[in-house]
Amino acid sequence: MRFSRNATKKFALKILLLIAAVVLGFWNAVLTLLVIFIFNIPLIRKAVFGKLPTDPGRKGYARSETHEYITGRFIDIYYPDCYSHAKGVVMFAHGGGWISGYKRQPNNMSWYRFLLSQGFIVASIEYSRGYKAGIELLISELESAIKFLNGKFQTKISLMGLSAGGHLALLTASRNYQLVKNVISYYAPSDLLDIWESPSIFARIAALATLKRLPSKDKNIYAKYSPVNNVHGSFPPTLLVHGLKDDVVPYISSVKMFKKLKEQRVHVKLLLHPSGGHGFEFVQRDGRTVEILQKTIAFLEEKLW
Incomplete structure (x- = not known):
C-alpha cells in the first residue's frame, strides 16, 4: 500500500510534535525539580544528614526483608533483636513534600533505629512522586501497604509519618481505621490551605505539583484532601507533634487537627516544641526534643492515657 505525499508529511509532523512534547515535558520536569532544589537546600541538608538525639547509633535490627506490596512498589521490614516479643508494627511514611524523599534516607533510618531499639518492628514504604501520580494514588498506595502488613502480621498497624508522610498517614487512618492501631503525625499539613500561609516556596x-491546582482556582480539592475535613468518631488514637517555629508547615495546622479530633471524642495528644522548626528532632538536642521522642514511644505503648 502506498501512502500519499500529504499523508507522509502529516505522519512526519505528528512524530516531530510528539518528540517535541516529550523533550519539553522532560525539560519542564527538570526545571521544576531544579527550582525545588534551589529553594529547598536547607531542608535537603537537614533531611539527608539529620539524626535523632535518641538514635542508638548502631545497626539496630536483627534482620530485614523487602517485599513488593503492589506492582513496582516495595516495603522494607526491619525486626528488632527480640522480634518474637515485639511491641507492635510501625509503618513509616517519609516526608519530602509528596515529591521527594526516600525510605532509606539517613534521617528516616535514624527513626527506624530508635523505634527498633524500643522493641518495635518497623516497615518503611516506598510510594510514588506526587508530581507524576497525584494525591489519590499516593493514598491508595499507603492503603495497599497497610493491608499487606495487616495480612502478614495479623494485627493492627501503627501509622507514622513526617510532614507530607504524616499528612498521608492521617488520611490513610481516616479511611482504614479498622486496620490502624494508632497514628503519629509529625509537623504535617492537616489543613492544606495552611501551606499557602507559609513563607516556604518549596511547600x-x-x-x-501534587494537587495540580491553585487554591484560588479550586479550594474543593484542598478541602477534600485535608485531614481536618476527614475526621470522624472512629478515627484511631492520634499523636500530633509540631514546632512553633515551623516556617514550612504552620503549627496551627496541627492545632486545628487536635481540635477536630477532640470534638469527635477521639483520643488525641498534641506535643509542641517552643523553638522547633520543620524537622526539629533531627537538629535540636535539647530536653524538650528528647521528651517528645520519649512520649512518642509511650504513645505507641498506649501509655499516654
Whole structure:
C-alpha cells in the first residue's frame, strides 16, 4: 500500500510534535525539580544528614526483608533483636513534600533505629512522586501497604509519618481505621490551605505539583484532601507533634487537627516544641526534643492515657 505525499508529511509532523512534547515535558520536569532544589537546600541538608538525639547509633535490627506490596512498589521490614516479643508494627511514611524523599534516607533510618531499639518492628514504604501520580494514588498506595502488613502480621498497624508522610498517614487512618492501631503525625499539613500561609516556596510548589491546582482556582480539592475535613468518631488514637517555629508547615495546622479530633471524642495528644522548626528532632538536642521522642514511644505503648 502506498501512502500519499500529504499523508507522509502529516505522519512526519505528528512524530516531530510528539518528540517535541516529550523533550519539553522532560525539560519542564527538570526545571521544576531544579527550582525545588534551589529553594529547598536547607531542608535537603537537614533531611539527608539529620539524626535523632535518641538514635542508638548502631545497626539496630536483627534482620530485614523487602517485599513488593503492589506492582513496582516495595516495603522494607526491619525486626528488632527480640522480634518474637515485639511491641507492635510501625509503618513509616517519609516526608519530602509528596515529591521527594526516600525510605532509606539517613534521617528516616535514624527513626527506624530508635523505634527498633524500643522493641518495635518497623516497615518503611516506598510510594510514588506526587508530581507524576497525584494525591489519590499516593493514598491508595499507603492503603495497599497497610493491608499487606495487616495480612502478614495479623494485627493492627501503627501509622507514622513526617510532614507530607504524616499528612498521608492521617488520611490513610481516616479511611482504614479498622486496620490502624494508632497514628503519629509529625509537623504535617492537616489543613492544606495552611501551606499557602507559609513563607516556604518549596511547600507551595510541592502542593501545586501534587494537587495540580491553585487554591484560588479550586479550594474543593484542598478541602477534600485535608485531614481536618476527614475526621470522624472512629478515627484511631492520634499523636500530633509540631514546632512553633515551623516556617514550612504552620503549627496551627496541627492545632486545628487536635481540635477536630477532640470534638469527635477521639483520643488525641498534641506535643509542641517552643523553638522547633520543620524537622526539629533531627537538629535540636535539647530536653524538650528528647521528651517528645520519649512520649512518642509511650504513645505507641498506649501509655499516654
